[in-house]
Structure formats: structure tokens, C-alpha cells
Amino acid sequence: MQRSPRPDRSRAASRSLSPILGILLMTFSVTGATAVSAASPSSLIYSLTDLGSLEGGRSYALAINAGGQVAGVAITPSGYQRAFLYDGTTLRDLGTLGGSHSYATAINPGGQVVGWAQTPSGETHAFLHDGASMRDLGTLGGHWSTAVAINASGQVAGYAFPPTGGHHAFLYDGNAMHDLGTLEGDASVAYAINAGGQVVGWADTSGGGHHAFLYDGTILRDLGTLGGSGSIAYAINDAGQVVGHAFPPSGGAHGFFHDGTAMRDLGTLGGNNSDAMAINAGGHVVGRADTVGGGQRAFLFDGTAVHDLNSLLDESGDGWTVTEARAINDAGQIAATASTPDGTPRAVLLTPRVIVSIDIRPMRPSSPINPRRHGRIPVAILSSPTFDAPAQIDENSLTFGSTGNEPSLAFCRPNPRDVNGDGSPDLLCHFYAQAAAFEHGDTQGILKGRTISGISLIGSDAVRIVPGPRHPPRFLRHERP
Ligand SMILES: [Ca+2]
Numbered sequence: 001m002q003r004s005p006r007p008d009r010s011r012a013a014s015r016s017l018s019p020i021l022g023i024l025l026m027t028f029s030v031t032g033a034t035a036v037s038a039a040s041p042s043s044l045i046y047s048l049t050d051l052g053s054l055e056g057g058r059s060y061a062l063a064i065n066a067g068g069q070v071a072g073v074a075i076t077p078s079g080y081q082r083a084f085l086y087d088g089t090t091l092r093d094l095g096t097l098g099g100s101h102s103y104a105t106a107i108n109p110g111g112q113v114v115g116w117a118q119t120p121s122g123e124t125h126a127f128l129h130d131g132a133s134m135r136d137l138g139t140l141g142g143h144w145s146t147a148v149a150i151n152a153s154g155q156v157a158g159y160a161f162p163p164t165g166g167h168h169a170f171l172y173d174g175n176a177m178h179d180l181g182t183l184e185g186d187a188s189v190a191y192a193i194n195a196g197g198q199v200v201g202w203a204d205t206s207g208g209g210h211h212a213f214l215y216d217g218t219i220l221r222d223l224g225t226l227g228g229s230g231s232i233a234y235a236i237n238d239a240g241q242v243v244g245h246a247f248p249p250s251g252g253a254h255g256f257f258h259d260g261t262a263m264r265d266l267g268t269l270g271g272n273n274s275d276a277m278a279i280n281a282g283g284h285v286v287g288r289a290d291t292v293g294g295g296q297r298a299f300l301f302d303g304t305a306v307h308d309l310n311s312l313l314d315e316s317g318d319g320w321t322v323t324e325a326r327a328i329n330d331a332g333q334i335a336a337t338a339s340t341p342d343g344t345p346r347a348v349l350l351t352p353r354v355i356v357s358i359d360i361r362p363m364r365p366s367s368p369i370n371p372r373r374h375g376r377i378p379v380a381i382l383s384s385p386t387f388d389a390p391a392q393i394d395e396n397s398l399t400f401g402s403t404g405n406e407p408s409l410a411f412c413r414p415n416p417r418d419v420n421g422d423g424s425p426d427l428l429c430h431f432y433a434q435a436a437a438f439e440h441g442d443t444q445g446i447l448k449g450r451t452i453s454g455i456s457l458i459g460s461d462a463v464r465i466v467p468g469p470r471h472p473p474r475f476l477r478h479e480r481p
């Protein structure tokens, strides 16, 4: 039961407006690999970036926008909570409204940050920071308010005490706070807003329990429960898909996914509880879940299954334990909190990378390459049951060669073809051999690029560099490496 304001339960609502094709994943564990053989399935792995802290203290990442800017809260050595903004290089203290503490909860695509901050008199007020300064958004007439979400147009959602008591969800339209009311009970809390201005949160019902709600501009709609006593909505994407947690009859609190019609139980990582905290345009959900042993881990739900994000980290995550994921943008970047090897909680950014299976000179196991020959090298990018290479790859982003950074693309075949005969059409691209810059001694060719949704991809395959006579023997002339 969550009856009192809990700003630390609030979450990010930053959204990108660009639609993406969702990348489905497979359960996959990687230890230090940066490329895999052509036999491996296409998979998604994450690198971990430590966002730092304020003079070495604890920090927690709570929100991310389309550009990868992260907002959250850091604890100073003196014990003050401070809203921070991470812009890709440094973690910056956003200050307060004149008091000691502040806390950032959300960031929009333009880099505007909202949250709560203390005033000189010690009151807690919702704030909006535009990158230069922090502005007090006021209250609903009482002494307390917090902002928890902001969309691209600058609409802000949050909750505040009206003079009558009980806290109410509000929508701030740039000029004033509007009380969203409740589900006929005493209290309500907003946690997220999407680009269309739809707001979700929870509200007390006339029956006494609190239920997740969706506000669409007119009324609060009760989203129901998983059959138990209550539910809370934490996030909504632009398609109106909602996530949060609810109490199943079997006990505990379980993360849910609501598609606009029905609420689905996402389960846990083997323990009793889970919270679904954020959802992106592709329908990927992140949050936190208990494991069998009782520990809390960050999870990713890819539309099919719930994965422990720790099992998807590359070598940059060695020694870290990601305990909570609070926000995900449409490029799949995740704002999370992880424990350092010495146990300190630290704000981190998880950046995805797709490992693709490629076959250089398909159907020729040794992939002979003559670096001195003009002409092109065919490279097949293989689809898997969870990765549709022709549909999901941004062809113009592809680079290929000795290091993978060579701009050598000639063209990709417009008509996908099933190169390896597994029933899934593959993407076949051709690269200029000389631009690929292979040298004697190279043993692998590397392909790099991006998916249409903006996720980096990498793949490799063995190559055999063959001698390059100026005039190849007649018996080799039919080849066109
Ligand atoms: Ca090959």
C-alpha cells in the first residue's frame, strides 16, 4: 500500500518520438566477447558506463532522454540529496530552490529536467530546470509538491498536497497546475506522461484500495489489477502501453504490462516481487525484480521473456551488479543503478549492442580474400529467429573490413535471400575489397553499423588472406573476390 508521497518511487518519462522496430533478444551470456562466430545467434549485449557521483558519494540514475542524457539524484559527502544531469561527459549538480536538497525524476528530449527541490523555508516544491536555471512550479495550494514526468511539449505531471489534505495527481501545462482528482477515493499520484499528454499513476478507489489509472485528458480510467487488491502504473509509452506493478492473489507485487486492453503479469526473476518501471516505443520494459536468493536485480522484458540485465553485460560490467533499471529510451539505452565492487550504489548508463552473425563470402568456409584485387567482397548478414536482418539493419550505416571501421560499402541486394538455407531471408551486401583494407596476417573481417532503431551492431567472420599476384593464374580468374 502506498499512501504517502514517495518521490523515490517516481520515475522517468522521457520519450523519443521516433518509431522503431523492436529488436527481440535471446537469453545470452557474454564474457568479454566483442564479436562472435557466424554460428552464433544474433544477440543483444550491453556495455556499462559509470556516470560518476558528487565527490565520491552514492548516485542513482532515474531518467534518460532520446539523446542519452541522464537525470537522477546523487548524495553529497555531507549527506545532501542533489538532482543531477549527466550530459555524456560529466555529472552536474543542478542545485536547489534555495534549500539543501533536490531530486530529479525525469528529463525530456529537449533536456528539461523536473523533480522536487527544497525552498529556503524548507518546503518541498516541484521544479523545472531548463539547463540554465531551476524554476519553482508551485503547488496545488498546500506546502508540498513534486514533479515526476515531463514530455517533449513541456507538459509536467506530478502530485501535490491541496489545502484540503490528501495528495492529488496534477498536470502542469506551462502556466498552472491542474488537479486530476482521484478514483473516488482520497488520494492520487501521477508517475508518467507521454507525448500525447496521457498521464498514468495510481489513485484511491471508493473501495479503499489503490488502482493504476490512465488519464487521457478528461477522466481517470481504472486500469484494474492482476486479481489482487491494488496496482500502480509507473510508465506509459506514446502508443499507450502501460507498465507498473500489481498484487496478484498469490502474494507479492509483480510487474505488469498493460496493452490498453488487458493487464499481463510479467513475473519475477524467481523471487516474490518485481516492479516494471519504464517502457519504450518498441515495447521493451525495464525494472527491478527479486531473484530466488532474494537479491534485487535490474531486468529487461523484451516482449517475450524477462531477462536479468546482469546476464547481458559485456566485460565493462565485470564486478558490478545492476540492481535497478529505471528508464529506457527508444534507442534501447537504459538508465540504471548498479553496485560497485565495494558495494556503493552508482548511476550507470547501459548501452546496447547487437551481435550479428555474418558470413564473409558465403558458402566458402575459408573466406579467401586477396587484398590487392579490385572488386567486391560479398558479406551475408544472417537473420535469426529473433533478428530480421533485412528489416532491422540500416544498410547505409554499414562499414566493413580489417577493423570494421572501413567505409567500403558498395551496395546491399534489394531482394533478401536465404543465404544459409535456414528459412529466414538474410541481407547480402557487397564491399569494395581495396577499401576494406585487409593486410596479410589478418584473420577476421569485422562488420559494424546500426539497426534502424539506432542500436550499434557488430559481427565478424574468419578470413584467409591469400597472396595477390598482379596477374592471377588463369585457374583463379573466374573468381571475383
Ligand atoms: Ca565465410
Ligand SMILES: [Ca+2]
Pocket: 382, 383, 417, 418, 419, 420, 421, 422, 423, 424, 425, 426
Ligand atoms: Ca537465412
